[in-house]
Amino acid sequence: MNSDVEELMPRLLPVEFGVKSEALDLSGPPRNPQEYLRQVQLEASLCPEVVVAQIDPKKLKQPTVHVSVLGLHAAPTGLCPSLSWQQQQVSNFSDVRQRIAKNRTRWSSQTLDNNMTMPDLTDEEGWKRFCLGERVCVGDSICDTEVEAEPGVDYNKVGFPPFLSIVSRLNQTTVLMLLEILTSWFTDKDFIPQLGCWLFALLACLEKPLIPEAHSCIRQLSRRCAQLRSALESKDDEKLPALNLLICLVARYFEQNDLADQPE
Structure with missing residues (x-):
């Protein structure tokens, strides 16, 4: 997520970090709430803006739809009400x-x-x-x-x-x-x-x-x-x-x- 897009989105949980913040290791668990939120921000920034799934159409199973249409038995001749x-x-x-x-x-x-x-x-x-x-x-x-x-x-x-x-x-x-x-x-x-x-x-x-x-x-x-x-x-x-x-x-x-x- 680039900085331009980030500026347009409201910050629901703003977190301030000092200039002396240590580099975060995303592979390790967070040590406090602020570190957890910063990890989430960094992970989001690494995600591409558009993700396209690569799907092999040959591997898709054709859906099977079972439809049961139960119509009404027609009234015999002369027995249908007006x-x-x-x-x-x-x-x-x-x-x-x-x-x-x-x-x-x-x-x-x-x-x-x-x-x-x-x-x-x-x-x-x-x-x-x-x-x-x-x-x-x-x-x-x-x-x-x-x-x-x-x-x-x-x-x-x-x-x-x-x-x-x-x-x-x-x-x-x-x-x-x-x-x-x-x-x-x-x-x-x-x-x-x-x-x-x-x-x-x-x-x-x-x-x-x-x-x-x-x-x-x-x-x-x-x-x-x-x-x-x-x-x-x-x-x-x-x-x-x-x-x-x-x-x-x-x-x-x-x-x-x-x-x-x-x-x-």
Whole structure:
């Protein structure tokens, strides 16, 4: 570093040396702080202003990039929802989210039934049983059980519905954790109405802007719904409206536009 350049740079640690300073041996360790700083200055002055690396292109390895592009399964003919239907669902969903946000405090203050014990945050199996019921989770048996608030229903067996008094108690960490648990379970399982209710409720409580983990989770959910829909053979299949709705909300409301259905 020449003296002209050195004069233009601010001295953050100015060090003054007397005229009788001994010549420094850069090969040895400094004996005091002033000597250390002077060694740094001398080393910097010996460095060239421009350094060019000599690289042999033949020795460079060609980078290998693995790109996994998982597109959305196209809806079978006649099963793709219209654009107006999708827009209406987004509008309705937005209204639901606003009502939940407005009344969260009031609903979360309601007393839960004695038999309703929410699992610990890290109890993944407990949350599966809580949401989907023992009939579905124990032994991985699938049971299309219609869950209705009627006398004598055993929610431990059929799962607790996503009552507003429940979902209003969930903070964002729990909402995302539970959404990931149910989406992971759904990856190799069939769709059941109880699952659809919980997924809708959790999406309604998921705050924007989304963090990366939430982006990944809802995209996985949308792809799984599209995968199941691609195997449907009739527009009268009872699963179709729910699958279309979840795909629509992920793509249109949460702005995952590459996953949106594009009606012909």
